[in-house]
Amino acid sequence: MGRPKANKPRNSNINVRLTAEERATFDDVAADLGFANVSEYIRFLHNQRVGETVQATAAEDFKARYPKRLIRSFHKTRLGEMIWGDSRAYLFNGAKPDSVDLIMTSPPFGLVRKKSYGNEDADEYCNWFRPFAEGFKRALKDDGSLVIDIGGAWIPGQPTRSLYHFKLLVMLVEEYGFHLCQEHYWWNPAKLPTPAEWVNVRRVRVKDAVNTVWWLSKTPFPKANNRRVLAPYSKSMQDLLRNGYVAKLRPSGHDISSKFQKDNGGSVPPNLLAIANTESTSRYQEYCRDSNIPIHPARFPPQLPEYFIRFLTEPGDVVLDPFGGSCVTGAVAEVLGRRWVCCEMSEEYLDGALARFQPSPAPLLKDRPTSYEIAPPCAVPVDDADTPLFADGGAKRPPRVTEEQSESKPKRRARAAV
Helix, strand or coil: CCCCCCCCCCCCCCCCCCCHHHHHHHHHHHHHCCCCCHHHHHHHHHHHHHHHHHHCCCHHHHHHHCCHHHEEEEEECCCEEEEEECHHHHHHHCCCCCCEEEEEECCCCCCCCCCCCCCCCHHHHHHHHHHHHHHHHHHEEEEEEEEEEECCCECCCCCCECCHHHHHHHHHHHCCCCEEEEEEEEECCCCCCCCHHHHHHCCCCCCCCEEEEEEEECCCCCCCCHHHHCECCCHHHHHHHHHCCCCEECCCCCEECHHHHCCCCCECCCCEEECCCCCCCCHHHHHHHHCCCCCCCCCCCCHHHHHHHHHHCCCCCEEEECCCCCCHHHHHHHHCCCEEEEEECCHHHHHHHHHHHCCCCCCCCCCCCCCCCCCCCCCCCCCHHHCCCCCCCCCCCCCCCCHHHHHHCCCCCCCCCC
16 A cells, blocks of 8 residues: 655655665664664654754743734633634633643644644654643643543554554653543444555454543642543343342452442443544534535544533633634533633634534533444354465455455355365
């Protein structure tokens, strides 16, 4: 598979004269470190050096670099405000220090294939993110939380994953002093089988259906209460509460006491958030189509910010989304009685976001699926002899099979005579 086209094509070359021994050393070191070639290794060394320079930039320098004139008010509601412009200007010159209770955001993912909403190249992602990290640290209260929904990326041309979002997490913790309270995983049951090349064509990977969501804070003890986000009890738990339970010691060694039978109104949810992103005919989309406004292509469903806003903030608290997009976070915060600010650089996306507040934000879902089913793998009978592994790991595309060949192909391969 050829390398995807990028907005910044690498079409410029630098010639470096090396001895045969130096070139061999470069090749060996690059291979040992897992780089595809010497070019990737050199870019890594360069980005590492640039990162050290950016890291040394003081907050006051960021304050001068991102002046307040880079932002302006776009729209205000009873509780919140949309701001048009660079959110770094808001973080350093708009927001007061220690004034934000929750930063709930989904930054542009570090995808290799460029998207229309301006995502950053995975190789440069951490360096690009540093001013935001410094700004988050400045604006967030000590008992506040930083929640980042971020998807993964695939290395171009091969079925292996980029580590950019894990490197971002390590950077936020080790360099900026944030604490990882808990990782969450947003599972989208409606997500299509992607990446298609490796899942549907070469069939050497499974569907990528989960985003990581980092929940971080400035201290180990941010304010939170999981009673705000309870899930319905399962049928078996409902039966247990209705019929009673005999306290006993489990084979695992856990002592299940009579307190286990207490009805707490619901169960504590897991850190796997099952939320289908199936919006297709919302008021927002209809408004954008009628007004010929681009629909933001990377909206998260309202239930995602709702979960963290309920979990981590009180009514009247301040919620900030520095990558506001179509302002889903702001609309949810408004409904829940929180003050909010959404920053967005695209005026067109903010034009569309107005629909979320006209005449007022849509109410949050009351009737929602109580559960989603995950079909267990290996439930479809398969004969290993009829389905051999791809010995090359998918390095070559399988030959295309026409419908005629598929129909004429026997269901089972004839076995060799013994």
